[in-house]
Amino acid sequence: MSWALKTEALGKSFTLHLQGGLHLPVLADVSLSVDPGECVVLAGPSGAGKSTLMRCLYGNYGAERGRLLLRHAGEVVDLATADARLMRIIRRDTLGYVSQFLRVIPRVSALEVVAQPLTDRGMARGAALDRASALLHRLNLPGRLHGLPPATFSGGEQQRVNLARGFAPGYPVLLLDEPTASLDAANREVVITLIAEAKAAGSALIGIFHDIDVRDRVADRLFDVAPLQEAA
Amino acid sequence: MSAPLMQATGLTLNFGRIRALDEVDIAIWPGEVVAIVGESGSGKSTLLRVLSGQAQADAGQVFYDGQDVGAMTEAGRRRLLRAEWGFVHQNPRDGLRMTVSAGGNIGERLMAQGNRHYGNIRKAATAWLQKVEIEVDRLDDLPRTFSGGMQQRLQIARTLVTEPRLVFMDEPTGGLDVSVQARLLDLIRALVAELGLAVLIVTHDIAAARLLAHRIVVMRHGRVVEEGLTDRVLDDPQHPYTQLLVTSVLMA
Numbered sequence: 296m297s298w299a300l301k302t303e304a305l306g307k308s309f310t311l312h313l314q315g316g317l318h319l320p321v322l323a324d325v326s327l328s329v330d331p332g333e334c335v336v337l338a339g340p341s342g343a344g345k346s347t348l349m350r351c352l353y354g355n356y357g358a359e360r361g362r363l364l365l366r367h368a369g370e371v372v373d374l375a376t377a378d379a380r381l382m383r384i385i386r387r388d389t390l391g392y393v394s395q396f397l398r399v400i401p402r403v404s405a406l407e408v409v410a411q412p413l414t415d416r417g418m419a420r421g422a423a424l425d426r427a428s429a430l431l432h433r434l435n436l437p438g439r440l441h442g443l444p445p446a447t448f449s450g451g452e453q454q455r456v457n458l459a460r461g462f463a464p465g466y467p468v469l470l471l472d473e474p475t476a477s478l479d480a481a482n483r484e485v486v487i488t489l490i491a492e493a494k495a496a497g498s499a500l501i502g503i504f505h506d507i508d509v510r511d512r513v514a515d516r517l518f519d520v521a522p523l524q525e526a527a
Numbered sequence: 528m529s530a531p532l533m534q535a536t537g538l539t540l541n542f543g544r545i546r547a548l549d550e551v552d553i554a555i556w557p558g559e560v561v562a563i564v565g566e567s568g569s570g571k572s573t574l575l576r577v578l579s580g581q582a583q584a585d586a587g588q589v590f591y592d593g594q595d596v597g598a599m600t601e602a603g604r605r606r607l608l609r610a611e612w613g614f615v616h617q618n619p620r621d622g623l624r625m626t627v628s629a630g631g632n633i634g635e636r637l638m639a640q641g642n643r644h645y646g647n648i649r650k651a652a653t654a655w656l657q658k659v660e661i662e663v664d665r666l667d668d669l670p671r672t673f674s675g676g677m678q679q680r681l682q683i684a685r686t687l688v689t690e691p692r693l694v695f696m697d698e699p700t701g702g703l704d705v706s707v708q709a710r711l712l713d714l715i716r717a718l719v720a721e722l723g724l725a726v727l728i729v730t731h732d733i734a735a736a737r738l739l740a741h742r743i744v745v746m747r748h749g750r751v752v753e754e755g756l757t758d759r760v761l762d763d764p765q766h767p768y769t770q771l772l773v774t775s776v777l778m779a
Contacts, residue, residue, distance in 0.1 A: 312767035313774060355758040357765070379742045379756040380556060400738065402713045 299366055299499035300352070300468050301328040305375075306360030307344075307351055320523050321347045325361070327501075327518055331467070334490060334500040334513050339520035345503050348520055349472050352501065353392045354382050365389065365468065387415050391466030393474045397453040399446045405431065406441040409459040416464060430459040434485055450477040462489050469493060471502035475509050487512055530593065532557050532693055532725050538577055538587035540749075547573045548584060549749040557692070560719055560726045562740035562757070564733065564772065570749040571729045572697055578727065579614055579695045580604045591693075609639050613686035617698040619678035622685065623670045629656065629681055630666040636689045655684040659714060676707035680714065687718060694719075696728040700735060712738055733776045737761055745769045 308320040321344040329335045337345040350356040358375035365372050367389040406427050413423035434455040445456045454477050475483045490513045504510040531554040540548040547570045555561050563571045576582040589596040616622040623632050633652040653663050659680035670678050700708040712735050719726055743760040745753040753766040764770045
């Protein structure tokens, strides 16, 4: 088996209808391929479109041109044309995403937030809670916080809940959008170890890391995302 | 993939010169929460009424579980509404019987399904009060002694007690205070996930749609202008009207 995820001539622009139809091209002709067990880090200056590419890969931005191929359940699926219901299944089983910020659901505890993707995949509730708790402990989130909704947590604590939620299921493809941005040194080390373990388990990882030290330690290679030239 | 639980095609409905629904196609699958969003007058509530058999379209068809709902007898449609479907109204007074106790409101749908054992019905009613976070000692009180948020939670209990397969919700948090809305939304989210319900929810609240829905359908002037995965529609809206809708949300 070769690549886990591959884009072919992926292009993305935005048309702002409320700004007189202003057209903003962001990505053109992006061809990226990531193998299982590999971590590819997106590099390029701020505003070059790294986050846009990540969001295209996860499907919250629709791919406009090209193909976005993913191996899912033994088949190749083009995410550029996959319908909403298939995307839901792909996100449950194959494609994970750790964003910079946790989208907090009121009244749901940190432990439940982390366990939910596991029970969604059919894991027994007890086992899911155990795994969630173990991961939160590894990320140094004290047990007394596990039962609380993360809404009141600090940025770093919320980030760790987010990381636990993303790493818990062992997705075949995992997207990481600045997962270490608000973490202290000790927790950055934990994340580096989690990434190494995911790679060893055969996951394909794609990340954005602004911390050069972390980036150099996790990246098998860099993928340059260059800003598009201004159209004349 | 599996067949849709409900599928409608080409729904068109005119109110005089106003076209309330214009060639609307929509489908919902088991276990899926679909939000229909749009401004007042976009046709979203009309669509819900047509889909749930409370209004008749001028043209188009609605299939439920493979059956043509339009071709059913009135009795057949009533049986669906009683046994397979649930409807949560914006105003709880439209969904509750205000002269019947809370327990009676919950028990009524069970009785309509043929349950006759008083003790079991009361036990189910008590369990559902707890599920919707109403003190069980309010079981014999009339709904008019309840706050608006409690009435809405009672209506949800009354609707879900028979475990319908498809639930229609029309602005369920519409008339409530913001703090009460959040609690109700979270309750709906948890119950829907626990029971694996298919839900069609009409709302103009984008944040509520983001929290609850797997998929979003955007309506304007009786037409579906955009639809798709919830975060795709909200984060990368394509249609000018969806862009307006998304950028009009105030950030807390």
